[in-house]
Amino acid sequence: MTYFVFHILEELFAIEIDRVINVLEMSDPTPVPETPDYLEGIINVRGELLPVVNARAKFGMPQPPFSKDACILLLEIHARQEQFRLGLMVDRADDVIGIPDEKLEQIPDMGLNMNPDYVKAAFNREQDIIFVLDIDEIFSHKQVTEIKELKEQQKG
Amino acid sequence: MDNSRFRETFIEEASEYLEDIETSLLKLEKFYSKEAVDDIFRAMHSLKGGASMFGFPHINRLTHELESLYEQIREGERSLDEEGVSLTFRSVDFIKQLLKNDDKPTSIDDYETYLKKLKNIGNAAPEIQPSAGSSKTSSAISTYIIHFKPGKEILKNGINPVYLMDELINLGEGYPFARIRDIPSFHKMDPQLCYIFWDVVLATEVPEEEIREVFLFIEDDSDIIIEKIAPEDLLALEEVRKLLSTMDSSQEISAERLASYAGRGKEQKQAATEEKPRDTETLHTIRVASSKIDELINVVGEVVTFESRLSMFASQLRNSELDELREGMEKITARLREVTFDISLVPLSTMMLRFQRLVRDLSQEQGKQVFFDVKGAETQLDKTIIEHLYEPVLHIIRNSISHGIEDSKTRKSLGKPEVGTIALKAYYSGPEVHIDISDDGRGFDLKRIKDKAVEAGLAHAGEQRSDQDWLRLTMTPGFTTAQKTDGISGRGVGMDVIKRKLEEVKGDVSIFSESGKGTKMTLAIPLTLSIVEGLTVKSDNRLLVIPVSNIQEIVSISHKELMRHNHVMVVNGYSIPFAPLFFQPAKKKGVTDVYPVVIVQHQDKKYGLVVHSVEGHQQVVLKPLGNYLRQMDVFSGGCLLGDGTIGFVLDVKKYITYASKVGTIKNQNHAE
Numbered sequence: 001m002t003y004f005v006f007h008i009l010e011e012l013f014a015i016e017i018d019r020v021i022n023v024l025e026m027s028d029p030t031p032v033p034e035t036p037d038y039l040e041g042i043i044n045v046r047g048e049l050l051p052v053v054n055a056r057a058k059f060g061m062p063q064p065p066f067s068k069d070a071c072i073l074l075l076e077i078h079a080r081q082e083q084f085r086l087g088l089m090v091d092r093a094d095d096v097i098g099i100p101d102e103k104l105e106q107i108p109d110m111g112l113n114m115n116p117d118y119v120k121a122a123f124n125r126e127q128d129i130i131f132v133l134d135i136d137e138i139f140s141h142k143q144v145t146e147i148k149e150l151k152e153q154q155k156g
Numbered sequence: 157m158d159n160s161r162f163r164e165t166f167i168e169e170a171s172e173y174l175e176d177i178e179t180s181l182l183k184l185e186k187f188y189s190k191e192a193v194d195d196i197f198r199a200m201h202s203l204k205g206g207a208s209m210f211g212f213p214h215i216n217r218l219t220h221e222l223e224s225l226y227e228q229i230r231e232g233e234r235s236l237d238e239e240g241v242s243l244t245f246r247s248v249d250f251i252k253q254l255l256k257n258d259d260k261p262t263s264i265d266d267y268e269t270y271l272k273k274l275k276n277i278g279n280a281a282p283e284i285q286p287s288a289g290s291s292k293t294s295s296a297i298s299t300y301i302i303h304f305k306p307g308k309e310i311l312k313n314g315i316n317p318v319y320l321m322d323e324l325i326n327l328g329e330g331y332p333f334a335r336i337r338d339i340p341s342f343h344k345m346d347p348q349l350c351y352i353f354w355d356v357v358l359a360t361e362v363p364e365e366e367i368r369e370v371f372l373f374i375e376d377d378s379d380i381i382i383e384k385i386a387p388e389d390l391l392a393l394e395e396v397r398k399l400l401s402t403m404d405s406s407q408e409i410s411a412e413r414l415a416s417y418a419g420r421g422k423e424q425k426q427a428a429t430e431e432k433p434r435d436t437e438t439l440h441t442i443r444v445a446s447s448k449i450d451e452l453i454n455v456v457g458e459v460v461t462f463e464s465r466l467s468m469f470a471s472q473l474r475n476s477e478l479d480e481l482r483e484g485m486e487k488i489t490a491r492l493r494e495v496t497f498d499i500s501l502v503p504l505s506t507m508m509l510r511f512q513r514l515v516r517d518l519s520q521e522q523g524k525q526v527f528f529d530v531k532g533a534e535t536q537l538d539k540t541i542i543e544h545l546y547e548p549v550l551h552i553i554r555n556s557i558s559h560g561i562e563d564s565k566t567r568k569s570l571g572k573p574e575v576g577t578i579a580l581k582a583y584y585s586g587p588e589v590h591i592d593i594s595d596d597g598r599g600f601d602l603k604r605i606k607d608k609a610v611e612a613g614l615a616h617a618g619e620q621r622s623d624q625d626w627l628r629l630t631m632t633p634g635f636t637t638a639q640k641t642d643g644i645s646g647r648g649v650g651m652d653v654i655k656r657k658l659e660e661v662k663g664d665v666s667i668f669s670e671s672g673k674g675t676k677m678t679l680a681i682p683l684t685l686s687i688v689e690g691l692t693v694k695s696d697n698r699l700l701v702i703p704v705s706n707i708q709e710i711v712s713i714s715h716k717e718l719m720r721h722n723h724v725m726v727v728n729g730y731s732i733p734f735a736p737l738f739f740q741p742a743k744k745k746g747v748t749d750v751y752p753v754v755i756v757q758h759q760d761k762k763y764g765l766v767v768h769s770v771e772g773h774q775q776v777v778l779k780p781l782g783n784y785l786r787q788m789d790v791f792s793g794g795c796l797l798g799d800g801t802i803g804f805v806l807d808v809k810k811y812i813t814y815a816s817k818v819g820t821i822k823n824q825n826h827a828e
Binding site for chain 1: 457458698800802804
């Protein structure tokens with residue numbers, strides 16, 4: 001399997017290459033009112049309006065300013081019954097590598113700074129550990145689309 | 157040679173023919189129509205030819221039998237009874253199945269038996285049923301010329317001769333010619349007198365006395381001449397029809413000339429069999445894959461956006477030549493958008509056939525008599541909306557037949573007409589299309605709904621609510637009043653599906669029901685989803701578009717008023733709750749700012765949306781925000797504005813609901 005590897009801050013992550021449709025230059029998404037902070041906003045990709053998620057915010061990481069290497073990965077998500085596209089704002093594109101399935105390791109129980117459901121597997125590349133993200137899981141969660149306070153609020 | 161492409165086309169066209177046949181059959185079920193029989197015959201004939209050409213031998217044999225059957229009916233050698241219609245319906249289903257399975261019958265035995273049955277009917281000694289009263293065959297029809305000159309005073313007696321003409325023509329088929337040459341010049345005319353008289357060519361099966369009866373009450377004062385010109389239906393002849401339709405009202409009708417066509421019927425029929433192409437309708441329309449139209453709409457949306465950018469750019473440059481180009485471009489773009497928009501509209505009638513069939517099959521299955529009355533089928537809607545409407549309408553009709561309409565016996569004992577009615581009425585209402593679907597069945601059982609709602613924890617026992625409110629509860633997911641699951645939906649199951657499906661197209665449904673009298677559901681659907689006429693406003697530097705259709709007026713509010721705690725302002729004597737639209741007003745002291753307030757209406761109540769500025773008024777192409785943001789439903793979508801920036805189109809209804817829930821809008825009573 002071939003993977004697209006990228007940085008979020010200093011950490012390395014990978015996504016199956018067939019889910020990465022394009023790598024877009026960093027741009028300034030138009031913010032949508034009343035949405036969670038990690039939703040940066042909407043961008044126009046050849047006439048199609050697509051949401052952009054800030055990967056650091058989504059994974060609860062710190063938020064220093066983005067460098068000029070930052071970019072937006074255009075991803076295809078296969079959620080339960082549907083497919084859709086969205087942009088994921090990351091710090092730097094790294095590489096495209098092939099990882100044989102047998103080289104994939106189970107994710108460690110400790111030392112992982114994020115929701116373990118989001119990570120499918122890990123891979124050791126020399127000194128680095130690359131985490132393979134389960135993007136379908138990350139973006140199919142019901143809660144991600146919530147509008148603040150809305151749904152659960154009891155009728156006043 | 158690979159003929160799969162042709163086969164595909166054949167399948168597609170065959171489905172159209174089958175649809176035509178079904179339409180004609182539904183007509184025939186109500187009353188005999190020679191035209192409908194002809195149409196079925198022709199469709200079968202074409203199907204037969206196509207099936208043999210493109211290698212569908214089973215369809216070919218089946219259609220061959222049907223064609224022969226209908227040929228006999230056409231020739232008046234046999235009559236078409238209920239069984240014949242049912243049999244043809246079944247055959248249509250059979251052919252549909254064959255088309256789907258690449259001409260392979262699911263069971264070859266069944267196929268052969270069925271074919272034999274058809275053959276037997278076809279071969280059975282042709283009998284003409286001399287049905288009592290009115291004969292259904294064309295042979296009993298005669299053609300008359302009727303001259304009717306009402307007395308001048310007829311209008312003073314309160315009689316409208318036009319109604320008499322209607323009545324006359326309803327006896328059969330007729331061509332009326334209104335003679336106006338006796339009308340005097342304007343200043344000599346007495347408007348209370350009738351100067352017009354008529355000549356009518358009428359083909360009918362009723363005897364002359366019955367024709368005369370139409371004029372029963374005015375016979376004495378009027379000139380009425382009824383002349384029988386041929387003992388056959390001359391109007392069935394193409395040439396006669398052509399002749400009559402080219403005549404204008406000043407030309408006299410020559411009885412001799414018409415009569416001379418008599419006897420030509422036979423040859424004519426033969427000829428029609430061979431060459432009466434369906435081109436009259438089909439030449440004017442072409443079939444296009446709907447994905448291509450979607451693409452076209454997208455591209456036009458792009459063009460519109462680029463054009464706005466061009467305009468903006470040009471207005472900055474102030475170059476007169478460029479301005480001229482821009483102006484031309486603007487006009488063409490507007491036209492292009494209109495035309496494209498029009499293409500994407502489809503009349504509701506496209507899905508009515510399926511419902512006619514559903515009503516017929518389902519009511520027969522359940523032994524009920526149901527009349528399906530459709531009005532306004534010509535109402536047009538965006539094609540994507542139509543697709544989304546099919547399922548909810550299907551559920552509603554199915555519910556009506558299964559649970560609303562009682563069987564004939566029960567209806568009779570209740571003093572209702574034995575035949576139940578499901579009426580579908582579509583009409584434009586402002587920027588929306590409304591579809592009323594009503595039945596005269598037993599209506600919702602309000603008591604049971606109340607019990608179930610309390611049981612499900614949706615309401616408290618003894619709670620006071622309006623009937624409407626209770627009925628609304630049936631649309632809560634999972635709500636059901638069905639006591640047993642019976643294969644078909646219980647009244648109530650599927651109500652949430654109906655609501656959800658409509659919400660997908662920004663529509664809404666309301667229920668009215670009276671126990672014992674019937675149920676009416678009104679679906680309200682926007683005309684189109686793709687283009688919004690909107691007011692662009694800025695709120696915290698964000699561009700928002702409020703659909704003009706929701707806006708009542710724009711007023712202003714001072715900062716001081718804005719900061720008031722009860723969030724209610726008074727406009728023209730009414731108190732209106734307001735809310736800042738997606739911003740937190742700063743609590744500065746001594747600010748003298750004034751904010752515009754857009755007053756919108758939702759469910760008969762007015763609300764004020766406070767914004768920072770009103771930017772302008774424009775049409776925008778609505779774009780979906782994608783599945784990821786689907787629950788972000790206070791916006792119906794996004795749009796690209798002239799300068800390429802992205803704006804969000806407010807769904808006023810959803811926003812009010814949301815803002816009331818989170819408390820930004822204090823949704824209190826409108827007490828003055």
